[in-house]
Amino acid sequence: MSLATFQHWTRAHQSQIRNDYFRFLRFRTISADPALRLEMARCADWLVELLEGIGFTARSIDTPGCPLVYAENLEAGSEAATLLIYGHYDVQPVDPVELWNSDPFEPTERDGKVYARGALDDKGQILYAILAMRAWKEQGLKLPINVKFCIEGEEESSSAGLAQVMGSLEELLRADYLMIADFDLFDKKTPTVTLGARGIMTMEVTLTGSASDLHSGMLGGVAYNPNRALVELLAQFWDADGRVAIPHFYDEVEELSEAERARYSSTQDREFFRREFGIEAFGGEKGYKPHEALWLRPTIEINGISGGYNGAGFKTVIPAKATAKISCRLVPNQDPARIEQLVKEFLLARVKPGMKMELRSHGGGAAFRGDPRSLLAAALSETYEEIMGVACRATLAGGSIPIIADLSRISGAQVVGMGYGLPDDNIHAPNERFDLVRLEQGIWTVARTIERIGARRHAAKS
Amino acid sequence: MSLATFQHWTRAHQSQIRNDYFRFLRFRTISADPALRLEMARCADWLVELLEGIGFTARSIDTPGCPLVYAENLEAGSEAATLLIYGHYDVQPVDPVELWNSDPFEPTERDGKVYARGALDDKGQILYAILAMRAWKEQGLKLPINVKFCIEGEEESSSAGLAQVMGSLEELLRADYLMIADFDLFDKKTPTVTLGARGIMTMEVTLTGSASDLHSGMLGGVAYNPNRALVELLAQFWDADGRVAIPHFYDEVEELSEAERARYSSTQDREFFRREFGIEAFGGEKGYKPHEALWLRPTIEINGISGGYNGAGFKTVIPAKATAKISCRLVPNQDPARIEQLVKEFLLARVKPGMKMELRSHGGGAAFRGDPRSLLAAALSETYEEIMGVACRATLAGGSIPIIADLSRISGAQVVGMGYGLPDDNIHAPNERFDLVRLEQGIWTVARTIERIGARRHAAKS
Numbered sequence: 001m002s003l004a005t006f007q008h009w010t011r012a013h014q015s016q017i018r019n020d021y022f023r024f025l026r027f028r029t030i031s032a033d034p035a036l037r038l039e040m041a042r043c044a045d046w047l048v049e050l051l052e053g054i055g056f057t058a059r060s061i062d063t064p065g066c067p068l069v070y071a072e073n074l075e076a077g078s079e080a081a082t083l084l085i086y087g088h089y090d091v092q093p094v095d096p097v098e099l100w101n102s103d104p105f106e107p108t109e110r111d112g113k114v115y116a117r118g119a120l121d122d123k124g125q126i127l128y129a130i131l132a133m134r135a136w137k138e139q140g141l142k143l144p145i146n147v148k149f150c151i152e153g154e155e156e157s158s159s160a161g162l163a164q165v166m167g168s169l170e171e172l173l174r175a176d177y178l179m180i181a182d183f184d185l186f187d188k189k190t191p192t193v194t195l196g197a198r199g200i201m202t203m204e205v206t207l208t209g210s211a212s213d214l215h216s217g218m219l220g221g222v223a224y225n226p227n228r229a230l231v232e233l234l235a236q237f238w239d240a241d242g243r244v245a246i247p248h249f250y251d252e253v254e255e256l257s258e259a260e261r262a263r264y265s266s267t268q269d270r271e272f273f274r275r276e277f278g279i280e281a282f283g284g285e286k287g288y289k290p291h292e293a294l295w296l297r298p299t300i301e302i303n304g305i306s307g308g309y310n311g312a313g314f315k316t317v318i319p320a321k322a323t324a325k326i327s328c329r330l331v332p333n334q335d336p337a338r339i340e341q342l343v344k345e346f347l348l349a350r351v352k353p354g355m356k357m358e359l360r361s362h363g364g365g366a367a368f369r370g371d372p373r374s375l376l377a378a379a380l381s382e383t384y385e386e387i388m389g390v391a392c393r394a395t396l397a398g399g400s401i402p403i404i405a406d407l408s409r410i411s412g413a414q415v416v417g418m419g420y421g422l423p424d425d426n427i428h429a430p431n432e433r434f435d436l437v438r439l440e441q442g443i444w445t446v447a448r449t450i451e452r453i454g455a456r457r458h459a460a461k462s
Numbered sequence: 463m464s465l466a467t468f469q470h471w472t473r474a475h476q477s478q479i480r481n482d483y484f485r486f487l488r489f490r491t492i493s494a495d496p497a498l499r500l501e502m503a504r505c506a507d508w509l510v511e512l513l514e515g516i517g518f519t520a521r522s523i524d525t526p527g528c529p530l531v532y533a534e535n536l537e538a539g540s541e542a543a544t545l546l547i548y549g550h551y552d553v554q555p556v557d558p559v560e561l562w563n564s565d566p567f568e569p570t571e572r573d574g575k576v577y578a579r580g581a582l583d584d585k586g587q588i589l590y591a592i593l594a595m596r597a598w599k600e601q602g603l604k605l606p607i608n609v610k611f612c613i614e615g616e617e618e619s620s621s622a623g624l625a626q627v628m629g630s631l632e633e634l635l636r637a638d639y640l641m642i643a644d645f646d647l648f649d650k651k652t653p654t655v656t657l658g659a660r661g662i663m664t665m666e667v668t669l670t671g672s673a674s675d676l677h678s679g680m681l682g683g684v685a686y687n688p689n690r691a692l693v694e695l696l697a698q699f700w701d702a703d704g705r706v707a708i709p710h711f712y713d714e715v716e717e718l719s720e721a722e723r724a725r726y727s728s729t730q731d732r733e734f735f736r737r738e739f740g741i742e743a744f745g746g747e748k749g750y751k752p753h754e755a756l757w758l759r760p761t762i763e764i765n766g767i768s769g770g771y772n773g774a775g776f777k778t779v780i781p782a783k784a785t786a787k788i789s790c791r792l793v794p795n796q797d798p799a800r801i802e803q804l805v806k807e808f809l810l811a812r813v814k815p816g817m818k819m820e821l822r823s824h825g826g827g828a829a830f831r832g833d834p835r836s837l838l839a840a841a842l843s844e845t846y847e848e849i850m851g852v853a854c855r856a857t858l859a860g861g862s863i864p865i866i867a868d869l870s871r872i873s874g875a876q877v878v879g880m881g882y883g884l885p886d887d888n889i890h891a892p893n894e895r896f897d898l899v900r901l902e903q904g905i906w907t908v909a910r911t912i913e914r915i916g917a918r919r920h921a922a923k924s
Contacts, residue, residue, distance in 0.1 A: 024761035027622035032775065118518050157775075198679065202776045215890065216763045217660065221755035222735055227786075228700070229766035235697035238640020238690070240840035275686055278673025281816030301678050302689035303779055304770035307785065313494065313619075314664045314824040316789055316861075317765055324689075325771065327778055329682050354743030362776040398780075399679020408677025428677065 003345065006447045010440040017131060020050065021439065024089075024123050025116040026106040029067055031090035031157040040066040040153050043089050047130075053069040054134040056149070059459075061169070066090060066153030070172055073133065077143040081457045082146040083376070083450060084411050086404070087126025087182055087282060088155035090323045091118035092428045114400035120434040121427040125181045125419050126151055128442025135447050144454025148175060150407070155182070158202075158363040159403035166403075166410055168389055175413040176377035177453065180404060183419035191384030193377055194417030197397035198298070199367035199405060201329035201339045205230075205347055208356040225324035227307040229352040234324060234348060237300050241286040244300050246346045252333035257379045258298055263372065264396055265335035266291035275424065284426030295396035299329045300343070310395055323394045325362070329400065336364035336402075361415075363401020374414035379452035383445050420443065463672060464603070465848055468909045471597045472902040474740025479593060482512065482899065486551075486585050487569040487578040493528055493552035493619040502528040502615050505551050509592075509613060512867070513661045516596040523631070525623030528552060532634055537604040543919045544608040545838070545912060546637035546873050548866070549588025550617035553580035554890045561892035575895045582896040583889040587643045587881050588613055590904030597909050610637060614870070616741060617644070620664075620825040621865035627874055628865075637875040639838035639915065642866060643908075645881035648857055653846030655839055656879030659859035660760070661829035663801045667692075667787045667809060670818040673883070676780040679907030688784035689769040692813040695785060698812060699762050703748040706762050706790075716796035718758055725834065726858055728753035734769035738885070757858035761791045762805070787824070791862065797865075798826035827864025836876040841914035845907050880907065 010017065027043035030036055044060040044067040051058035051071040058071035069089070074082075094104040094117050101109040107116035129149075150173060152162040166173070183194040207226040214223050216217055239245040268291050273279045284293035293299075293321070307322025309315035328339050344359050351357050371379060372394055380394040398415065408415040420438040421427065472479065489505035492498055506522040506529040513520035513533040518534035531551070536544075556566040556579050565571040566579035580586070591611075598605055612635060614624040628635070645656040655741040666834075669688040676685050701707040730753050735741045746755035769784025771777035790801050806821050815820045832839060834856055859879065870877040882900040883889065 002512075026507070049520075149782045200679075200778070202778070204776075208744040209741065214741070215861065216761075216765060217743070217787060217791065219735070219739060219748075219756070220763050221746045221759055221761045222744065223739070223741045223744035225763050226743075227767050228745070229694075229743065230695040230766070231696040231764065232700075234690075234693040238694075273681070277676060277681060278686070279671065279676070279681070279685045280818065281686035281691065282669040282684065282689075283682045283816050284689070288683075292682045297683055299678075299683045301682050301778075301780060302693065302770065303678060303777060303789050304772040305689050305693070305771035305784065307763065308766035308767050310766040310768040310785065314787055314789070315765060316662070316664070316763075318763060320703060322767065323772065325776055327678060327776070329679065350768070352743050356742065360556060397679070399677065423467060423680075 001451050002446060003274040003448055005139065008137050008445045009138060010443055017439070018436065020131070021114070021124070021127055022107045023234065023259040024127055025118055028105050029090045029118070029153065030093050031154045040090065041442070044069050044153060047089060050057060051149065053382060054137045060065070061165060061166045065095055065157070065161030068153065068162055068165065069149065069151040070169070071149040072147070073143055074144045074146045076144060076336040080145045081177065081453055082148065082175040083177045083453065084148045084150060084173060084413055085178060085181055086150050086407060087129065087439070088122045088152045089126065091121070091155045092154050096430065097376055101431055103161045106115045108247065109253050112437070113435045115433045116433055117432055118426045120421050121432065122155065122433040123181045124439055126163070126444065128439050132443045132446035134359050134442055142226050143450065145450050145457070147303045147450065148172070154353045155401065156160050162280070162403055163406065170410050173407065175411045177374070178384050178408055178411050178413035179376060180401060180415065180417040182401060183397060184421035184423070185391055185419070188422060189388070190389060191388040191392040192395050193380050193392060194397050195372055195377065195394050196367065196369035197417065198400050199334060199336055199365050200400035200402055201328045201330060201336040201364035202360060202362035203260050203340055203343065204360045206321055206358040207246055207297050208321045208353065212318050216316040222357065224319050224352055225318045226355065227319065230305070230307060230322040230324060232352070233347060233350055234302055237344060240296045242283060244298065246342050249298070249339070251452055253298060253331055254333065256292065260296065261292070263394060264291070264295055279327065286430050294398040296331060298331050298334060301327050319400060327396065330367050331410050332367045332369050334367065336366055340364070363402070365400060366405035368408050368415055370415045374416065375453055376414055376416045379449045380416055380418055382452060383448040386448065387441055387444055463913050465906060465910055467601065467608055467832060468906045471600060472905055473505065475684055479901070480612050480898065481592070483576070483586070483589055484569045485763065486589055486895055487580055488567055490567050491552045491580070491615065492555050494555050499528070500671070501773045502552065506531050506615060507822045509551060513611065516599050523760050525627045527700070530615065530624055530839050531613040533611040534609070536607055538606060538608045542607050543639065543915055544610065544637040545639045545641060546610045546612060546635060546875055547591050547641045547643055548612050548869060549591065550584045550614045551588065551613045551633045552618050552814030553585070554618050558892065561665065570719045574899070575897045577895045578706045579894055579904070581889045581894050582883050583894065584617065584644045584862045586896040586901055587904065589598070591643045591902050591908045594905045594908035597905055603911065607683060607912050607919070609912065610634070617863065621822065622825070622866055625868065626632070627867060632872055635869065635873045637873045639836070640870055640875035640877040641838060642863065642877065642879040643881060644656060644863060645879040645882035647881070649687070649857055650884060651852060652850065653850045653854040654857050655854060656859050657834055657839065657843050657856050658831035659829065659866065659879065661796060661798055661827050662862035662864055663790045663826035664787070664793060665797040665802055665805065665825035666785060666787050666822045667826060668820040669813065672782050678778040681780055685780050686814055686817065687780045688817065689781065691817045692767070692784040692786060693768060694814070695809060695812055696764055704745060705747050708804050710804055711760070711801070715760060716735070716792055716795065718754065722758065723754070725856060726753070753778065756860040758793060760793050760827055761797060763789050765789050771804050790910055792829050794829045794831045796829065802826070825864065827862060828867035830867040830870055830877055830881070832877045836878065837915055837918055841918065842878055842880055844914060845910040848910065849903055849906055856901055
């Protein structure tokens with residue numbers, strides 16, 4: 001085999017690739033919408049059929065939420081390496097739908113790009129991994145290593161279903177290498193392996209000060225306003241250096257080593273973030289560069305806050321309740337459950353007396369970190385360099401795929417993230433897009449990476 | 463004349479009173495709804511006709527907003543005292559309309575009470591003042607003093623229209639006494655004159671940190687979250703004693719005199735507010751009883767706060783913007799424009815650098831205070847005692863009628879608030895109500911008060 005083999009295959013099968021891609025994108029698989037449960041099952045069944053058609057044993061596994069698609073091709077034999085590929089077929093909601101230039105579930109090609117919800121995240125990315133298997137099969141050869149797919153239907157809804165059934169799938173999920181096909185390129189020209197992502201903890205705090213909304217004329221000066229209690233409470237999350245002021249928050253966080261700082265360097269300074277994202281006010285801890293704060297340091301954020309009257313004009317209400325949604329991004333060794341407990345204790349110890357406080361968990365997951373010296377990382381990097389012609393860089397992701405830490409533990413595998421996303425692909429936003437060129441590059445990348453893993457393992461044994 | 467004269471009159475005219483009352487309540491005069499402008503004008507015209515029918519010269523005066531109804535009966539002559547009566551024909555919105563037990567604009571009688579939007583606030587109250595004039599007229603006598611009415615259509619929408627035209631109406635509005643027919647009884651059994659109300663200043667602050675919403679995984683730790691900047695800013699409004707921490711906020715505020723503390727005493731302790739309003743968390747400044755904090759001390763409140771994702775579930779957004787609606791209740795000598803300036807300076811001096819801050823005024827008005835020794839206060843108190851059989855008390859209102867301070871200044875009149883409202887009449891809420899007994903008592907009160915003013919003034923002059 002060579003790269004040219006797979007390039008030839010994609011060129012010869014362009015319309016078939018596009019047909020499968022467009023069919024996949026037409027499933028309205030918004031996991032957040034309970035009304036679409038049947039559509040989720042239909043999409044899972046379609047994936048099972050697709051995988052069976054290219055030599056995999058595949059099935060849809062029911063969970064309390066949306067089904068999980070599991071598939072395996074173990075023809076390489078028990079001596080060969082096993083690669084587990086993770087992705088998801090569910091997508092984000094499409095609101096505000098009026099900002100889309102075309103129907104989010106009717107893929108539309110403009111200027112070489114395909115616009116649809118899920119075009120990249122993650123239908124585009126998991127599809128090229130599947131089609132890489134077809135490219136192999138159609139060479140008339142068996143796969144050089146064992147390959148398993150774990151394609152879930154609830155990544156955009158905290159992976160609840162997979163989390164529940166994962167424990168019972170330990171045998172199926174066991175692998176040497178775990179490839180997460182849900183990441184980005186550093187930029188258009190730079191191939192990138194993602195060696196970790198931050199974890200996350202999400203929760204909601206509600207303060208109630210009275211049985212019903214009050215009038216600030218009738219009771220202002222007597223009733224303690226829950227909006228006030230909430231801002232007074234949340235403002236204590238940070239110290240003057242921008243560090244999280246919650247006791248023991250950093251207990252498990254390792255200081256950055258010089259080696260780590262060097263490995264995950266970046267030239268992205270504030271000017272870059274100002275230009276790319278229109279950011280004018282910068283946060284983060286004192287003493288860390290923007291990319292270090294983003295990849296290597298934990299945070300606490302108020303993702304939502306709401307209380308009282310927020311419509312047009314003005315109402316002099318003292319609301320009965322005020323609410324905030326809070327999340328922490330976590331780094332390795334920080335346990336989401338422990339961090340949730342610390343945040344709760346912090347809030348309970350400081351809340352205004354008399355104010356009723358309700359705390360609700362919205363789930364989370366630990367950070368994950370892959371080994372830059374693993375065979376998967378090496379094979380993937382070489383393949384990227386072969387395809388894109390420049391040196392591959394290692395990066396970390398500031399975002400979270402909460403299930404990965406657990407999946408990596410249960411599978412026993414070395415984990416590496418890969419992907420062909422770009423910052424302007426509008427994931428989670430209107431007009432999400434991906435292009436057929438990168439879809440093809442994805443096919444070559446996965447096909448050649450498994451070839452390289454097979455060859456190295458073989459070399460190591462002989 | 464005697465109280466019995468007017469009691470006889472109301473008894474003899476019950477069905478006519480009810481017809482006028484119900485007709486008035488059927489006008490859908492929600493000033494906040496621009497679609498109802500024509501209805502506002504129709505209601506103003508109906509009031510003009512009603513007042514003309516009882517010997518007043520009346521007219522509807524256009525304003526940039528809803529028309530103002532002005533009427534006068536100056537038959538008492540230029541030597542006689544002049545009383546200006548203020549009220550409003552506009553009402554609050556009816557949302558949530560599903561919580562009403564009957565149509566808010568189809569008055570319905572249940573257990574002796576009339577349920578409708580505006581039943582009390584302020585259609586019921588201004589109507590009894592008007593019908594008191596009819597009671598006089600139908601005795602065949604001219605009024606003992608000059609009476610003017612100023613009935614606006616935008617009290618529930620910050621009185622913008624009246625504020626704009628008031629300066630040009632100085633001659634018309636000139637009076638010796640100004641009676642605000644828009645207040646409450648202290649409780650069911652206790653007649654009450656209201657000798658003042660707090661002023662108010664309302665504004666909105668919006669912080670913008672980036673050009674669009676950001677993802678807290680992609681940018682958390684780099685971008686400064688506007689929700690964070692907002693809670694950090696607003697939490698600085700109060701010091702540890704619950705005083706407003708804005709420099710110069712209290713500069714014009716006079717300390718309470720022992721005489722004032724004695725005049726405006728109350729037995730309403732925290733237990734009362736807990737029982738009546740379900741309040742569990744108490745605010746207010748250290749060193750003041752609840753009713754003192756409510757009537758005699760200024761406040762700052764966050765009436766609304768909003769930023770990021772506040773729907774079901776969780777979204778890890780860093781919003782581009784966060785907003786709060788802020789109001790101050792003011793005491794005498796505090797100028798709303800000056801207080802607005804102080805709050806703005808406070809916010810501008812403390813906002814996180816880079817965060818764009820927009821400040822928007824939502825209007826306001828100064829506190830007003832009446833003289834407890836004025837002839838109007840004395841005549842009104844005596845009348846109340848005559849009707850209800852117990853000593854009248856003087857009170858202050860924690861709420862605000864922003865226009866009154868200016869109206870009092872322009873009219874040059876001594877101001878007193880009166881009314882028959884009770885805390886459970888559900889003003890501004892679903893199922894607003896008033897009863898025909900209190901409506902009749904209102905007629906007697908206004909009719910006998912003007913008789914007393916006339917008699918005293920006559921005695922003083924002869």
